[in-house]
Amino acid sequence: MDEAQDGRKQRATQRRSERRLQILDACRKVFSLKGYHASSVADVITAANIARGTFYLYFPSKRAVFDALLEEMFGQIAGTLRRISTARGSDSVLEQMYGNVRRIVDVLEENRDLTIILLREAVGLDADFDHKLNTFYERLSGVIEGALRLGQSMGLVRPCDTRLVAYCVLGSLKEVMLRRLTSGDQSLDRDGLAQEIMDYNLRGVFIDPGP
Amino acid sequence: MDEAQDGRKQRATQRRSERRLQILDACRKVFSLKGYHASSVADVITAANIARGTFYLYFPSKRAVFDALLEEMFGQIAGTLRRISTARGSDSVLEQMYGNVRRIVDVLEENRDLTIILLREAVGLDADFDHKLNTFYERLSGVIEGALRLGQSMGLVRPCDTRLVAYCVLGSLKEVMLRRLTSGDQSLDRDGLAQEIMDYNLRGVFIDPGP
Amino acid sequence: MDEAQDGRKQRATQRRSERRLQILDACRKVFSLKGYHASSVADVITAANIARGTFYLYFPSKRAVFDALLEEMFGQIAGTLRRISTARGSDSVLEQMYGNVRRIVDVLEENRDLTIILLREAVGLDADFDHKLNTFYERLSGVIEGALRLGQSMGLVRPCDTRLVAYCVLGSLKEVMLRRLTSGDQSLDRDGLAQEIMDYNLRGVFIDPGP
Amino acid sequence: MDEAQDGRKQRATQRRSERRLQILDACRKVFSLKGYHASSVADVITAANIARGTFYLYFPSKRAVFDALLEEMFGQIAGTLRRISTARGSDSVLEQMYGNVRRIVDVLEENRDLTIILLREAVGLDADFDHKLNTFYERLSGVIEGALRLGQSMGLVRPCDTRLVAYCVLGSLKEVMLRRLTSGDQSLDRDGLAQEIMDYNLRGVFIDPGP
DNA sequence: CATGAATGAGTCTTCATTCAT
């Protein structure tokens, strides 16, 4: 393969990936506005300013776009999580936990559109779709469960059904963020929000009246 | 009106309400299997073994059935909740709380189909639908928030953003129950489940390492 | 057959025909308000305050009612027409013609509902229906054509294609009455209306400028 | 935009308008055969030999086609009418009138399908539909009324209620043409037909027996 | 690569008519 060819191919690949991003951007906007199911391919191509056929040149189906968005989101969330370190010189465990929660809140708020899509779009329109979304949450709760197990081994987390509690943690986060993002209520700043979530998950709501 | 007529009318009313239940049952089954949006009226009438027109004789639209199911569910849940009493001779506060959680778990498990429908139904396809579902959850979280406020006034609940924490509680319950009901994992019995949920919501996951 | 039986039968027949009239009345009202096609059997039985099945006990179909109304209307119109008489002592031919037109106007205005139905409801929803309505108008134009022929033989009507002109007469009457009844414009009284129609049909619109 | 693109666009536009005409043609045929209301979209697409979706690609609804046909017809009719001129050197007033009637007859006969649709379509099934059709005839009778007024000011038309007489003229034309087109009776040629209609409308049916 | 016209299976809902009671 000569260099001219090589260069041409690279540029082509680049153009292709730009186009892809353009479509993804449009979908993010459209889906978050009307919801995945209510958004038609017509909406998408209008927003992306491309022809109908072009859409199918970059994605095999409407659902494939959703998959890509899902993947993107998972990557971002996973990327923010830091393993709790007990190494000498590290921040306190609580501080590290708070950091994780805070960063997740940041990611979700900064990807408001995507987050709303994820939290609202539930299962039911097609089996494939169901499976993808389910898997996504399973992966998330898997990460949380791992953290809980680690915490237990470090004596930081009380004995509990880690699988079940992971779902609790995931569920509380989902519900709070969905309400926050869709209601637009920003009376609490991100710090406060992260703190409340942390407090709730770490300590619950109870004040032990004592013996 | 003579007695014969009276009797006929009564029987007619009864038959009518039986038919209605038959349709509701079919919808519960179908909706919980495929989801509300993915279920067509055709699915429903097949399951109910009735003619297309008969469906519309008992419900003005597909959504009306959903409304009815929603109402039924809310009634059941609301009916299980008991106000925490500190009157002399009452069970301990913790026991009363546990009772509430346990009864909710019971209701949800015993209405598996309905619960699954509620927990997974997508928003976004129909504004009316969205609104109904939203309102339903708002009512639920309102109940929880009221309980938290009461708890605070009784010195049982720590100071917190009750609205936000109510969403946390709701979210954790939703997620756990959805996973349990859809995965079919019954490794934990209902008592254990209620206990875990209680522990999580009351005490969080943390063991304070102390000073 | 004994007399008791006979009496019973008579009373039954009478009840039956009363019931029939009650239904016809309701149909007249309903059809004239919404039009035949837009009126459902449900509308009719509500208006008649009878059960669905009862309707089909007295009429084999919705269209059959329309036929009956049609017949009734034709009878009334035909009944108003008087043969023009040239016998000594009769009113003048013009006066007799005016009388006919005037009586038709009366009948149509006094059966406003029925008239509107007839004039508005056109063909197109079912072949049977088409045929009935067509026949009705054919009978009417037949009567008019007969009158024209008679007029010709009496030297009162100019030579013309009587069939075609009969349609013209019928058409002009239909259109004028439809507009009058549906617009509610009563700026002209019945006398004036009849006079204008007569003038138009007898003399046309033209003033011969002369030689 | 380069020339190749330009050419492509032009051809596309042309194909589009051809398709549109193909559908309009099919509708004309189908509607005139069964009537607008009785014709289903299924009938139309069968006749046009296109897919269901294609129909909705060119027209937003079944009624929209009707609107288009209506507009087309009105344009044709309005286009045939010539204002009566009394300028020196013009044809005689009678000849000009005859010309108008004759041309209308031509248009109606040459658009047989369309004419039949217009003349028989039922009102009452759809308010929008009713309104469109009504407006159409109001426009037509408006044109006629204007002509009558002009005639009066020129001393050609006798004093009369121009509005009412306009309806008479319209009605007579409608009825005659409907019968002619649907019965297929062509015993009279177009010249004779126009002459009869003219005579009827100008002079009526009467021979004044004189004093 | 890009286009957009064409497709057709699938959706909810209506309503004249029948029939067991």
Added chain:
DNA sequence: TATGAATGAAGACTCATTCAT
């Protein structure tokens, strides 16, 4: 005779996907 629950064929319209240009 009267009832009204049940029927099911038919209707208009949507939209993800394909494919010839």
